[in-house]
Amino acid sequence: MSTTRSVPLVASGHTRPVVHLSFSPLQQDGTYLLVSSCKDGNPMLREWTGDWVGTFIGHKGAVWSTKLSQDSTFAATGSADFTAKVWDTFTGKFLHSFPHNHIVRTVALTPSPNKLVTGGQEKKVRIFDLTKPDADPVFLQDNGANAHEGTVKSVVAVSDTLVATAGEDGYVKWWDIRAPGPSWTLNLGAPVTSMELTSGRPILVITAGNQVSFQQALNHAGPSVTVNLNYQPSSASMHPLLGDRFVAGSTTDPWVHLHDPDGRELEVLKGHHGPVHCVSFCPDGEMYASGSEDGTIRLWQTTPGKRYGLWDGV
Template sequence: MISQFKAVPLVAPGHTRPVTHLSFSSIAPDGTYLLVSSCKDGNPMLREWTGDWIGTFLGHKGAVWSTKLSSDTSRAVSGSADFTAKVWDTYSGQPLHSFPHNHIVRTVAISPNSNHIITGGQEKKVRIFDLQKPDAQPSLLCDNGSTSHDGTVKSVVWFGDYTVATASEDCHLKWWDVRTSKSIRSLTFPNPITSMELSSQTGRLVVTSGKTVAFIHAIPDSTPAHSLTLLYQPSSATVHPILQDRFVTGSLEDQWVRIHGMDGEEREILKGHHGPVHCVEFSPDGEVYASGSGTIRLWQTTPGKTYGLWQGVQ
């Protein structure tokens, strides 16, 4: 059934350059959650579930490509073009640790127990840092040689106690056991991987590569990936965490946000951005999804529903 309400997004201003990455926290006991954004202006921002600004993490000297929150939202980790990854206290906004790299850090993640962070980027290396021993040398995930991939590492995610997934421009998606620092499985795509996100509620990795969107079980098994070929190249994709009946994409080819059914059928095109859409992400309750371009826009999954800052909608 098509909603009688027009999709009108909330605009979350504040960034001065393109937004490169968006990440929601898990749902807190009171039903709320947080949103953290990365931007080429070098200033990641933290927002309430309504989109209201909480604060800005100040300290990077280059574009920030990725920012993630810990499971309890007390910490954030960011990766930047200034060759560092930083860990932040989300209550005070102060940096707790800064980890130097030899090249641009494109992606970061925090372990479920919040004791470690993982980084990847243009060094083609995936490193694990121990936050309880921040001055210790990091461990390197690799099978042979000194690199983890043969191309820039675009995304890293950590799930379960010991499993990490990494995606690279070398067309490979790899799973790693952090206890051995060795890969345990690999998938090859026909084109460089442009994005990968973990949909923790559905237990799937959502991967974009060329014109392909793939939905893959996060825990490696024999289940084949559900892959779709679109008519355009998505920059990012996100699946509805509850209904699992639709996914949303952005693209660098235009300024639109698209909604697709899980069969690939295009259901709706949403216009509002004034530049390429670099990233999209569903909230953990599935009620809204965020898109990042020159600004952040929050869209209702069911337009017209009373929710968040849409409380006045009748």
């Protein structure tokens, strides 16, 4: 690990707490995009350098989740205005709006991308066919009941047919959307606060209670690792290429915590002025982003001092 002090770049523009961050996959030209979700209701799109590209205007409430398609041409958002929307990232215009009966906390686009997956405070998981946007959604149900017994905090489209969902009921469930009911269930014993698919690796990083759990996304019976921290993480993200470290944020302090794979704390990164709601590694592993109650996004180098992006001139 480098001993050079990490100096973050600050990406401003939001006016309220930043609650979710998501990077696109690495594109053919070696670049990627970053989308941020915020309680100000205006999700923002940024280049890999952190520079602002545009803002998706149209929601009337806090935006809790934003995801990009594999090729970055589409974005999906979930909001407190009881809608999920799909956007054209080139024009910034929304293509479809899907009504719900309560707050939409999480969204995902399948890799194709022809399906939108949503979850939220209704405890339901819906799947919308984007080739037939006017058709009724398909609901994922567990023995005829809702997908979860608590708010659905995260949905992840592992593949075009496999979806993982996580809820405040402490359960993570894997679903083959072609068959009824979940195909596998994991009880983490505490409300799940976040779940993300590691870029380029079939690993789900899940936070629940004081734990960070690393689960095989495709092979449920595959090896998994769970580490205990001395704080409750709000979000965690693993290095996508090396898997030799992970970062975590917490709503109990304004710091970004860097850990080794066994959970040992390597560094505490200070810069935010409020609790950290979300963290995420970029797809090439050269940096990670954090979003905070203070309304800012901060970009941190994995190897401080390396010439990369906007740090090339720092």
